[in-house]
Amino acid sequence: MKSVALAVLQLLALAIPPIAVLIKMLRNSDDLPWSHRKWSFGMAILSIVLFISAGIAVLVYLSTEYALNPLLQLALAFTVLGLVPFALFAGVLYKEHRMTFGP
Secondary structure: HHHHHHHHHHHHHHHHHHHHHHHHHHHOOOOOOOHHHHHHHHHHHHHHHHHHHHHHHHHHHHHOOOOOHHHHHHHHHHHHHHHHHHHHHHHHHHHHHHHHOOO
């Protein structure tokens, strides 16, 4: 189970860069109507929130099942918390995008 939990953390690390690229591509697309843009930003932000939730679940599992070094627990917590500013930034980009292209 420990290897599965660590694999989930690796998956989280690999999934974030493509989301960032998709957000950048979305911001540069001029042909999409506002409704598609709104749904696209919503899905990107939802992905980030779900990844944060998955990371928290893995951290709780690892902390309760294994005697992890406190420094390692802190590093894992910072890894998951590092996604929070990214989610907030995506929200700010959405607001800016809405002012430019929204109704």
